[in-house]
Amino acid sequence: MLNLLQNLYTEEHSFKEAAIDFTTKEGDILGSDKISGLEIRLSHVIIKDNKTAKIFPFPGLAKIYFLTLVVSDVENQMINLDLKGFEKVDDGDALSIDKSIFYWKQNKKEKVPSQVHVMTSIIKSKQSLRDVAKIMENIKNDSDYKDLSDKLLTIIKDANQFSNITNLISTVSSIVGKHLGKVEDKPFLTWYQSFTDIDGDWDKLGKTYKHAENKYAAMDLSITIRDKGRDK
Numbered sequence: 001m002l003n004l005l006q007n008l009y010t011e012e013h014s015f016k017e018a019a020i021d022f023t024t025k026e027g028d029i030l031g032s033d034k035i036s037g038l039e040i041r042l043s044h045v046i047i048k049d050n051k052t053a054k055i056f057p058f059p060g061l062a063k064i065y066f067l068t069l070v071v072s073d074v075e076n077q078m079i080n081l082d083l084k085g086f087e088k089v090d091d092g093d094a095l096s097i098d099k100s101i102f103y104w105k106q107n108k109k110e111k112v113p114s115q116v117h118v119m120t121s122i123i124k125s126k127q128s129l130r131d132v133a134k135i136m137e138n139i140k141n142d143s144d145y146k147d148l149s150d151k152l153l154t155i156i157k158d159a160n161q162f163s164n165i166t167n168l169i170s171t172v173s174s175i176v177g178k179h180l181g182k183v184e185d186k187p188f189l190t191w192y193q194s195f196t197d198i199d200g201d202w203d204k205l206g207k208t209y210k211h212a213e214n215k216y217a218a219m220d221l222s223i224t225i226r227d228k229g230r231d232k
Helices: 132-140 143-155 159-180
Strands: 037-047 062-072 080-089 099-105 115-125 189-196 206-213 217-226
Touching: 037 062, 037 115, 062 099, 062 159, 080 099, 080 132, 099 115, 115 159, 115 217, 132 143, 132 159, 143 159, 159 189, 189 206, 189 217
Parallel strands: none
Antiparallel strands: 037 099, 037 217, 062 080, 062 115, 115 189, 206 217
């Protein structure tokens, strides 16, 4: 069974705050209601070692799935689950991934997100790639996936359940492995990254880059924070 916690990259991070007061007069965390826009982008996904031997006449190319899962406490938010397949991937190849995986822009009715959780995983396939659209359809019709997704979207709104979110996200993503078929038991690289207002992630304006890497793969995330009051 695919275990996405193997080759897992995590980071204890704390952004450096600017030298201004980030609390309101009432003592609330400024990031909880003051930011006006937030975007998280994924880019520069590199396969350093595809773990496929080059033995003539075989060129040593690999078939790769790339999994992304994003969840936040935005009102009426659904789990954003995406799966892409890549054929003939060589050592040193960059996957064609450069996209926004979370985007929020303030309106008068919507509450500012206080937490966004991102999991990405690079998985080698031992057989021909399947139709990812069909796999996604099967996953979303899976009763276990539906139940776990509903539970995750419920507990993410409860601050006391924060410590359970990581385990539940991993359980949700493991259902993907069930539908992928014959894949490597150990992903090249899995990256779990949380962004929260409590940790100060909403305090630094503009774009902040983050990087994950091991001997098999590397990738970048960037988070952009906008605040019309502090942007001036």
